[in-house]
Amino acid sequence: MKKPLFSAGQRLLCALIGGSLLWQWPGAVPAAAAAAATQAGAEQSDPAAAEGKPPRNEFALAGIEVTASKETVGRGYVASRSTAGTKTDTPLSDTPQSISIITRRQMDSRSAVNLKQALEYNAGITPGTDSRWNGSMVRGFDVARRADGLQLVNSNFALWDFEVYGLEQAAVLRGPASTLYGSSAPGGMFDLVTKRPTAEQLREIQIQGGTDNYRSLALDLGGQVQGQDKLTFRLTGLTRDHDLPHDYSSFERSFIAPSLAWKLAGNTNITLQAHYLKDKLNGSDEYISIYHPGSTLFGHSGRLFLGEPGYSGYQREQYYYGYFLDHQVNDTFSLHQKFRYGKTSTAYNMLWWSLANDGRTVIRDGRLKVYDDTATSYQLDTYGESKWASGAVSHHAIFGIDYRHGNLKNRSGYGGTMANIDIYDVNYSHAWTLPATAPDYQGKVIQTGIYAQDQISFGPKWTATLNGRQDWYEQNGINPQTGAKTRIDQSAFTGRAGLVYHATGELSPYLSYAESFEPQSGQDRLGNQFVPTTGRQYELGIHYEPHNLNARFTASLFDLRQQNVLTPDPVNTNFSIQTGEIAAKGLELEATMAAFKDLQLTASFTILNNKVTKDTQAANIGKRTAGVAKHTAALWLGTAGDQNRPGWNSGFGVRYIGSRENTGNTISLDNVWLADAAAGYNTGDWQYKLNIRNVFDTFHEIAGFNSTTTYQGEGRTFLLTATCRW
Known part of the structure; x- marks a missing residue:
């Protein structure tokens, strides 16, 4: 990991300008060059621009470039994309069905130790009553639980459970989900996204x-x-x-x-x-x-x-x-x-x-x-x-x-x-x-x-x-x-x-x-x-x-x-x-x-x-x-x-x-x-x-x-x- 190029004072100033979600880039460029690069490659570097949304706000200050983004995948408090509702990487605003994403940051903020605690602040959820398999209902019906979009078979009391610490996020897809995932209860689906390898240490x-x-x-x-x-x-x-x-x-x-x-x-x-x-x-x-x-x-x-x-x-x-x-x-x-x-x-x-x-x-x-x-x-x-x-x-x-x-x-x-x-x-x-x-x-x-x-x-x-x-x-x-x-x-x-x-x-x-x-x-x-x-x-x-x-x-x-x-x-x-x-x-x-x-x-x-x-x-x-x-x-x-x-x-x-x-x-x-x-x-x-x-x-x-x-x-x-x- 590279040593930070900027002082604590510079980082604080950037935070004051950019709000709560700003990152500094390891390679700084002059302000004029940063503006030119941003104009030339906006759609390539900014997913929001590629989707027809306004580009991310960018600043050039004291020889550094800082970018404000709505989300860092897998780490932000608010998620704006998911594969749960379509099996494709789709903005939630393009999904014609109610869906909630409980991110790792949300779980950590409340120190959730099981799935019931992770979901209890979201709409339409009836928390489960048995600690052995953390079953919960959505809209009053049972739901299927899948990990990374896959569901294994249960048998009587041989029911699968998943450790919340091993999850990156949990998606709640409300309502019928059989058109993508096969047999399932009408309440919807919990898609539990497990932690994956990361290039960052x-x-x-x-x-x-x-x-x-x-x-x-x-x-x-x-x-x-x-x-x-x-x-x-x-x-x-x-x-x-x-x-x-x-x-x-x-x-x-x-x-x-x-x-x-x-x-x-x-x-x-x-x-x-x-x-x-x-x-x-x-x-x-x-x-x-x-x-x-x-x-x-x-x-x-x-x-x-x-x-x-x-x-x-x-x-x-x-x-x-x-x-x-x-x-x-x-x-x-x-x-x-x-x-x-x-x-x-x-x-x-x-x-x-x-x-x-x-x-x-x-x-x-x-x-x-x-x-x-x-x-x-x-x-x-x-x-x-x-x-x-x-x-x-x-x-x-x-x-x-x-x-x-x-x-x-x-x-x-x-x-x-x-x-x-x-x-x-x-x-x-x-x-x-x-x-x-x-x-x-x-x-x-x-x-x-x-x-x-x-x-x-x-x-x-x-x-x-x-x-x-x-x-x-x-x-x-x-x-x-x-x-x-x-x-x-x-x-x-x-x-x-x-x-x-x-x-x-x-x-x-x-x-x-x-x-x-x-x-x-x-x-x-x-x-x-x-x-x-x-x-x-x-x-x-x-x-x-x-x-x-x-x-x-x-x-x-x-x-x-x-x-x-x-x-x-x-x-x-x-x-x-x-x-x-x-x-x-x-x-x-x-x-x-x-x-x-x-x-x-x-x-x-x-x-x-x-x-x-x-x-x-x-x-x-x-x-x-x-x-x-x-x-x-x-x-x-x-x-x-x-x-x-x-x-x-x-x-x-x-x-x-x-x-x-x-x-x-x-x-x-x-x-x-x-x-x-x-x-x-x-x-x-x-x-x-x-x-x-x-x-x-x-x-x-x-x-x-x-x-x-x-x-x-x-x-x-x-x-x-x-x-x-x-």
């Missing part, structure tokens, strides 16, 4: 400690391989452990992800990557049960652990490896291929209990349940990309084939022996006998999709996006114990059409229609195979990216419906028919900004009406999805601080969660305001930060799944982070 070590004996040590290294100008690398790793709120419960994680990028030739690049993650959850998950009147445990502490230390828990071990290959054929054509092979396996020991008639004896004997699930799979996504123009119309098109294959194995057992306990005089350390396990499912999944997309720019202000995809899905399985076979053989065509009008260089309203599908197993009472459940969405929105601010504002109105939902067959309720529908209508507002010197802002507001609109049982019509609030809002306001300059920084956030219902809508959860705060100090190489979640230790319930029990949300926690970069 990167050295980081991070130490964390906090509430509940939270301890974490992480390492992030990257740069050019010594003596090899065509090789760059990245190595990210972490180890973490902490206690959970339930008695006798804790969580441990180990994670490592190496990657290597190789520039094979002037127009060919390949990135090799691997990932390994191991989790061990002892006891119960992180949420505390709240027992309501009518529950057999009403009045007892929700922290009470009714399992057995050493037996109850969940373990996951997963790994994958693969590559990304990009080849530029010429100025018009390029080829891309992504491949990933992975395996995830889990061991889950749970205990079903009941309270005896005496009101104090917890019956556990013969109620042990053991799961042992494995999913091995690979995915290959290959597509060509082309750009061409015909008169005043330009095209940016892709055509590809996506293939996914998975092998699934599930074992389980129920029974075993374990002593009962007295709820008023709890005594653990009992011996137990595990139930015998046997394979209860073996299956194979194959999904093949052919897709095409064309982004068409016509006239000075219009951009249209047209998508189409045909998928074929097969899943063949057998229960080795009974010989019973199951088969899913379904196909689906999904489409998307969107239109963006660039009213000004800053304001871009859009209109879109999108579809999704999910394979559905089973058959009706007449023996007919079910068809896939489908999703369809109409959306009207606005992108606003002011030229003079490093900011992005969005608004969207949507009507999203999931159809072909299973409902009880009125002729024979032991069977189902596909006449159900769940609808979500709403408004989402979101703002992300890093301007006015060091100020950073993330804000969102959501109105969401998510409910059952069609069902064979009239009592279900109008019921809301469990845990989904009708109104949510969030605001985070902080200062960034300069790592190279000693000084303080701070942040404060508020989150509002409106009233929610439990499953069946028999319990209403009160609305709640939560506050978060952060304070940090930079000393050059070292950065120190204290984050406090739920500053006022506000009691709140986050979800409920039956008529007697809900789960208490996170209380006040402290997290101290020390990060050294050199």
Whole structure:
């Protein structure tokens, strides 16, 4: 790395002139030469100018050149481009669908340690309620989670998870996404962009400690391989452990992800990557049960652990490896291929209990349940990309084939022996006998999709996006114990059409229609195979990216419906028919900004009406999805601080969660305001930060799944982070 050419005073003066996002160039030129070079090569050096937007502001001062840019890819607080919505490097303002990018800078500002915390300040998000797989909903529906655009196969409890420290950013694509990615839930997609090799030297070590004996040590290294100008690398790793709120419960994680990028030739690049993650959850998950009147445990502490230390828990071990290959054929054509092979396996020991008639004896004997699930799979996504123009119309098109294959194995057992306990005089350390396990499912999944997309720019202000995809899905399985076979053989065509009008260089309203599908197993009472459940969405929105601010504002109105939902067959309720529908209508507002010197802002507001609109049982019509609030809002306001300059920084956030219902809508959860705060100090190489979640230790319930029990949300926690970069 070259030694800085300018004094601290000069750098400070540049910062005062250029605002919060200015960089100095290593090679300074006289002012006149700088102006001439800028005029001659504006479109080549400035992506904003190439997109027809005003060029970046440039200054020449005291023999130096300073450039202000809206974004530095992968490092800024505000992102303006993404591949998640189109599979091409596209400005978000050209994407006819609501999309949010949570950058690494945003995650670090709030010290997010899991995906739930990373997403909770964004619009339309219902945070997950289980720490084992960080599941969250968007617009009241489940979503698919993909890493770098690829999704591996799950099997029962063998579910993939991803470490937030290993991410560069997370994209939230709201609404159906099957036209590019295949089968997925109608809520949309989380595309988790992993950390990649970097040509710039990167050295980081991070130490964390906090509430509940939270301890974490992480390492992030990257740069050019010594003596090899065509090789760059990245190595990210972490180890973490902490206690959970339930008695006798804790969580441990180990994670490592190496990657290597190789520039094979002037127009060919390949990135090799691997990932390994191991989790061990002892006891119960992180949420505390709240027992309501009518529950057999009403009045007892929700922290009470009714399992057995050493037996109850969940373990996951997963790994994958693969590559990304990009080849530029010429100025018009390029080829891309992504491949990933992975395996995830889990061991889950749970205990079903009941309270005896005496009101104090917890019956556990013969109620042990053991799961042992494995999913091995690979995915290959290959597509060509082309750009061409015909008169005043330009095209940016892709055509590809996506293939996914998975092998699934599930074992389980129920029974075993374990002593009962007295709820008023709890005594653990009992011996137990595990139930015998046997394979209860073996299956194979194959999904093949052919897709095409064309982004068409016509006239000075219009951009249209047209998508189409045909998928074929097969899943063949057998229960080795009974010989019973199951088969899913379904196909689906999904489409998307969107239109963006660039009213000004800053304001871009859009209109879109999108579809999704999910394979559905089973058959009706007449023996007919079910068809896939489908999703369809109409959306009207606005992108606003002011030229003079490093900011992005969005608004969207949507009507999203999931159809072909299973409902009880009125002729024979032991069977189902596909006449159900769940609808979500709403408004989402979101703002992300890093301007006015060091100020950073993330804000969102959501109105969401998510409910059952069609069902064979009239009592279900109008019921809301469990845990989904009708109104949510969030605001985070902080200062960034300069790592190279000693000084303080701070942040404060508020989150509002409106009233929610439990499953069946028999319990209403009160609305709640939560506050978060952060304070940090930079000393050059070292950065120190204290984050406090739920500053006022506000009691709140986050979800409920039956008529007697809900789960208490996170209380006040402290997290101290020390990060050294050199």
